[in-house]
Amino acid sequence: MAKTNPEIALDSFDLAILTILQNDNATPQRMIGEAVNLSAPAVQRRIKRMEQAGVIQANCAIVDPAKVGQPITIFVEVEVISETAELIDAAKAEFSATPEVQQCYYVTGEADFILVIVAATMADYEALTRRLFFGNSNVKKFRTFFAMDRVKVGLRVPLGDKARAS
Amino acid sequence: MAKTNPEIALDSFDLAILTILQNDNATPQRMIGEAVNLSAPAVQRRIKRMEQAGVIQANCAIVDPAKVGQPITIFVEVEVISETAELIDAAKAEFSATPEVQQCYYVTGEADFILVIVAATMADYEALTRRLFFGNSNVKKFRTFFAMDRVKVGLRVPLGDKARAS
DNA sequence: GCTCCTCACGAAACAAACTTGCAACTCGCG
DNA sequence: CGCGAGTTGCAAGTTTGTTTCGTGAGGAGC
Known part of the structure; x- marks a missing residue:
């Protein structure tokens, strides 16, 4: 890397x-x-x-998930049981290695992880939950939010209006 | 568009x-x-x-927010009071027009909107909450999650292993 | 079975973009 | 005041993207 x-x-x-x-x-x-x-x-x-x-991390094409047969976007809040460094790192590694997990953040607050997942069907998502959450004994609970509308999607960072023309 | x-x-x-x-x-x-x-x-x-x-929606550079002075990534779950079409559309428009709002999804579940926000300082985020949430009489409540680690960030869509070589 | 039509491919020519070397400039510092 | 580090613009050379053209593989209709 x-x-x-x-x-x-x-x-x-x-x-x-x-x-x-x-x-x-x-x-x-x-x-x-x-x-x-x-x-x-x-x-x-x-x-x-x-x-x-590393200011520019990558140059990539943004693909519309719905156009490639992945019409479902899902948010998941994951709460773990034990928050030891080893278990947290293991969870990070597993989420990172899962292609369906588009984004994964380790957060403060009422949840420990927030995931953004894309899936083709509900059945696929259910299978994924079985593997990622029910299959992980350290997951205490998780809450699912289905996206009805991807109102704004991107990774654009606001840079102010420091643009110069002269 | x-x-x-x-x-x-x-x-x-x-x-x-x-x-x-x-x-x-x-x-x-x-x-x-x-x-x-x-x-x-x-x-x-x-x-x-x-x-x-429209399969490829955009070609863009991914910028590291921390390297350009925006080290804070925040998730916000927003719950609204009245869910009429007009008010929802107004909220969508306002969130979309806010540069600090990197992503905005309209979701089912215990929240109505989930936002991903990048900010330079806590004070900036507080100012943003005053404008976006306290300044919007239709916002019932909102919950904030601060990202300690951006474990995996991207918009990559899993395409299976349909890749072909021959 | 044959022809025509459509479509996608590959090879080559062409245009555009990227990349590098070089001299001149600016700025800060001794 | 002179020096060195860093950055710029110009111009040449190289790579890449784009267009054109001819060929061959399916399908529909006769």
Whole structure:
């Protein structure tokens, strides 16, 4: 796993570039350069620098789950019985290794984990619960929320309006 | 807004391509072609077709929130008082228009909305709650979960192992 | 059984984008 | 005031994406 490099300073050019790339990373560097008033090579060097520093974690295509036969999105709050480091790490590892688990967060509050799961059918989800939750003796309880509407989905990070044009 | 076109059929080539693009959409088409045993133009045509059909919703860079000064990720379960269509739509619109709200789902169960929020500081989050929740007379209650660890984050859709090599 | 039509593929030519080397510039510091 | 680190823009070279064209594999109809 590519370890994330030391912190780097980001100026308003970088933030403006990131804002564009978060929308569409297929934007030509020349166009980005025009938008932020920089030459294409300068844009390219900044992008590479941010990728190496881990500011840009990945470049990926966003697929509509419903269009590929996975129309069900589910939230699950998981509460565990014993919160030792070993058991928590084991749970993290298992959730991470499960492809249907799109997102997994270890949280404070009334639950310990929050999962976002995509599934093709209710039967698939039920089978998954049997494996992940009923099959795990450390899971005390879990609560399920079915998504009726994916109102807003994304991983866009708000960067303020530090964009610069001059 | 680009309306999503009629359904299209996806074969195992398409799924294999999607699997690659979900990992890294900067992969050259030639390399994708080698991986799935297709020529580069064929790959390119399939990608364009899936983009037009809405199977590929976006191509974007994933930014590490912590590296850009937004180290706090928060889950919020929101419960509303009145669930009329107008009020629900209004809530959806407001959440969608808020940049700090990374994700918003309208769900069944003990909550009505689940939000994923990124914030720079606790004070920022508190200000946001005042605006979004206390400032909205239709919000009955909301529960907050702070993420201690973003164990797994992504929007990758499991496509099974329909990938083909021959 | 034959033909026509449609569709997707691959090879090659073409256009566009990315990448690198180099000289000049700015800024901070001794 | 001069030096060094860092960044920029320009231009050339390379890789990649895109288009065009011809070919071959199914299906429908005669």
